[in-house]
Amino acid sequence: MKKLIYVFTLFSIFLLSSNAIAQDILKSKDLSTVKVDYLSDDQLSKISAQLKSNNTTIEQVEQALLSKGMSQTEYNKLKARLNDVKPVGNDAKSNNPQMNTQDYGKVQDKFSNEKVKDSANALIFGSELFDNPNLNFESDLKLATPVNYVLGPGDELQISIYGVQEFNASSPVSSEGRISIQYVGQITVAGMSIEAATQKIKAAISKVYSTVRSGQSQVSVVLNQIRTIKITIVGGKQPGNYSISSLATVYNALHLAGGPGKNGSYRNIELIRNNKVYKNVDIYRFLVKGDQSDNVGLKENDVIRIPAYSNRVTLEGEVKRPGIFEMKKGENFSDLLNFASGFNEFAYTASVSVVQKTAKEFKVHDINESEYNSYLPQSGDVFRITKILNRFENRIKIEGAVFRPDYYSFTQGMRVSDLITRAEGLKEDAYGKRARIVRLKTDLTTEIVNVDLDSALSGDLNADLELKREDIVTIYSILDFREEYKVTIDGEVKNPGEYEFLENLTLNDLIVQVGGLTGSASKRVEIARMIKSDFIDDSDPKRVELVQFEITADNNEQAKNFVLKPFDVVNIRRIAVYEKPQMVVIKGAVAYPGKYVLANKKETVYNVVMRAGGLTSVANIEGMKIKRPIKQDEIDKIKSVDLNLANNDTLNEKVVQKLEEELKYATIPVDWEKIMKDKRHYSNVTLFPGDEIEVAVYNEGVKVTGNVLLTSEIPYRSGKGFKYYINSVGGVDNKGWKKKAYIIYPNGKADVTKSFLFFRTYPKVYPDSQIVVPEKPETHKMSTGEWVTIGSLLTSLSLVILTAFK
Known part of the structure; x- marks a missing residue:
């Protein structure tokens, strides 16, 4: 007996140890006694859940398990069994594409129906509720299960025991309406609410688990999977039988069926249960008031019947939500306005026009505002809400020399003085002799009424005229009658231009206003003044009067402060000599290259080269040139030249573009050897600001480019001619035009090949020259037919000549 007690104790300790290890394997300190073969699938599932909750894998905790005494063999077994274990509970259903699993323990089938925008019925109020795919009225699985939810076959309950004892299992409701719990047995729950079933399950479990009975363990019953029920929809856009969640409501089902059909009612939808009308659904209650009292839950075999409408009317024009509306018996025009959210801000609300249908024809009826609560719309009525008139019943306007020109409200008996008072009075520049009223007459034409403003404001009622609706009162300003005077200043001032003339304006005032004199201003000032006269004097040829005097050029405040008119x-004249130093650049083979100021107006190439220390020993005297910037005015002249080209000819544009973007400089060749012999030689040109003198370094090579077989540089050989260098690069290619070849010398000068009869003269070649072979122009070769035509013409011409000489 003692041995049995000892064995039983060891076995219990082992089970408790295994259970503890399974519950918290990462926190155990000693794992040397763990035998993986004795662990159940439920224990392995708990270990897997523990790893998942810690965001780790079995591979990541390998070293930790081995350090706590687990052998490598047991670890390998644990790893293999964890990889083979199948997920239970909610995880088992996550791979089912037909399930919609939430984080809150509930699962239900995913129901969907593709929605297509119904353009034909788009104007029917409420149609947008059912053809919008973003609206589905699905049950929110995040919310708690309703306590009145009735269980049935297909539901699944998650039953958990926690506390001293633990148990966790999913129990589906069988077709017989029962659930099965291990060690407890079968319990009938079909037809019971979730609340009643929970109490029944707890009572059954407490008979088996003593800790539940004593309160040491608690029982949790949660609806895990929701069953599917079948309903029927009649009269919808997509009528038929639907399988739907048992938590679904009427609106959810209507959305699946696309809502009411073309002639379906939105106000009298019937929910039929057990062959009786259980609920009349009015969708307008939800659309207008947000009332979802009609959105009741559905049960197995429910029928939703959508009958045809009985009364529809159309509301057009200036309402916030125009469309086609369904009316119930007893509803009036005010109810219709409420469905359309009322008039908009531009609506004419005094009366509404309605087009009615009789048995034979249409008729028009006007509904006054007082009849809105009594008029009952008839089926087919078309209500048109028009805009208010673009006019004012009590508007009046004042403009001009008052402090607050604007529109004001008109009251009967208002006079001119009253309106001026409301506009905060006259400005100081107001013209008191006359004011103007533009008045709208009864035939909508306008007239002008003049007012003696000074008399009207002094209390003369005959002058203080009574105003009428839509009058426009204009108060003139004396500034309106003044000519806008200007003065002009030009020449050596910082901001020349035209300026406003003010009384007592002097020359000093104007000079300071334009920013003062420039450093190049001379002492000479010329003022041209207009001549005014009442008669023409032919003997006096003067057009203006000229006033000339001298000022102190370096002072903006002149002693003689001339008063302007x-x-x-x-005109402030420029001093005779005022020229800032300007520079040229010399670079290349000179002793001191760099920038040099033009010392005199006739500075030549020779002078600047000598100032730069002369040419160095490596300078090529044949390679000196001047690069002169192309000025904008020269490009403008080319643009202005009319070449009399066709409309689509872009030659002029191409020339301008090449000057602006590619060339930018004009090249002037310099013959330094001739300059050294004669300083007056034409090559010794006078330099301009911005010129660049380039002195090339001596180069013994001759470049050959263009349409040749090999673009290369051939060493210069004295006595060798043009053809030698072309032959040295293999001659011209099949596109080369040898007779038009040309040479560019180091100083920028060029020469071309010349032809006379059968003789061809090639230019001389010097070191550092460049020979260019251009491309032949494309020629049109005559076809065989063209040659035949020419031969026929020549034959005919020969016959004519022979006939003429016979």
Whole structure:
């Protein structure tokens, strides 16, 4: 007996140890006694869940398990069994594409129906509720299960015991309406609410688990998977039988069926249960008030019947939500306005026009505002809400020399003085002799009424005229009658231009206003003044009066402060000699290359080269040239030349573009050897600011480029001619035009091949020259037919000549 007690104790300790290890394997300190073969699938599932909750894998905790005493063999067994274990509970259903699993323990089938926008019925109020794929009225599985939810076959309950004792299992409701719990047995739950079934399950479990009975363990019953029920929809856009969640409601089902059909009612939808009308659904209650009291839950074999509408009317025009509306018996026009969210801000609300249908024809009826609560719309009525008139019933306007020109409300008996008072009075520049009223007459034409403003404001009622609706009162300003006077200043001032003339404006005032004199201003000032006269004097040829005097050029405040008059033109002359130093650049084979200031107006190439220390020993005297920037005014002249080209000819544009973007400089060849012999030689040109003198370094090579077999540089050989260098690169290719070849010398000068009769003269070649062979122009070769035509013409011409000489 003692041995049995000892064995039983060891076995219990082993089970408890295994269970503890299974529950918290990462926190155990000693794993040397763990036998993986004795672990159940449920224990392995708990270990897998523990690893998953810690965001780790079995491979990541290998070293930790081995360090706590687990052998490598047991670890390998644990790893193999964990990889083979199948997920239970919710994880087992996550791979089912037909399930919609949430994080809250509930699972239900995914129901969907593709929605297509119904353009034909788009104007029917409420249709957008059922053809919008973003609306589905699906049950929110995140919410708690309703306590009145009735269980049935297909539901699945998650039953958990926690506390001293633990148990966890999923129990589906069988077709007989029962669930099966291990060690407890079968319990009938079909037809019971979830709340009642929970109490029944707890009572059954407490008979088996003593800790539940004593309160040491607790029982949790959760609806894990929701069953599918079948319903029927009649009269919808997509009628038929539907399999739907048992948590679904009427609106969910209507959305699946696409809502009411073309002639379906939105106001009298019937929910039929057990062959009786259980609920009349009015969708307008939800659309207008947000009332979802009609959105009741569905049960197995429910029928949703959508009958045809009985009364539809159309509301057009200035309402917030125009469309086609369904009306119930007893509803009036005010109810219709409420469905359309009322008039918009531009609506004419005093009356509404309605087009009615009789048995034979149409008729028009006007509904006054007082009848809105009594008029009952008839089927087929078309209500048109028009805009208010673009006019004002009590508007009046004042503009001009008052402090607050604007529109004001008109009251009967208002006079001119009253309106001026409301506009905060007259400005100081107001013209008091006259004001103007533009008045709208009864036939909508306008007239002008003049007002003696000074008399009207002094209390004379005859002058203080009574105003009418839509009058426009204009108060003139004396500034409106003044001519806008200007003066002009030009020449050596910082901001020349035209400026406003003010009374008592002096020359000093104007000079300071334009920023003062420039450093190049001379002492000479000329002022041109207009001549005014009441008669023409032919003996006096003068057009203007000229006033000339001297000023102190370095002082903006002149001793003689000349008073200006309107339209005076002031001209500050430039001093005779005022020229800033300007530079040229010399680079290349000179002793001191760099920038040099032009010392005199006739600075020549020779002078600058000598100032730069002369040519060095490596300078090529045949390779000196001047690069002169192409000025913008020269390009503008080319642009202005009319070459009389066709409309689509872009020759002029191409020339301008090449000058602006590619060339930028004009090249002037310099013959230094001739300059050294004669300083007056034409090559010794006078330099301009911005010129660049380039002195090339002596180069013994001759470049050959263009349409030749090999672009290369051939060493210069004295006495060798043009053809020698072309032959040295293999001659011209099949596109080369040898007779038009040309040479560019180091100083920028060029020469071409010349032809006379059968003789061809080639240019001389010097070191550092460049020979260019251009490409032949494309020629049109005559076809065989063209040659035959020419031969026929020649034959005919010969016969004519022979006939003429016979």
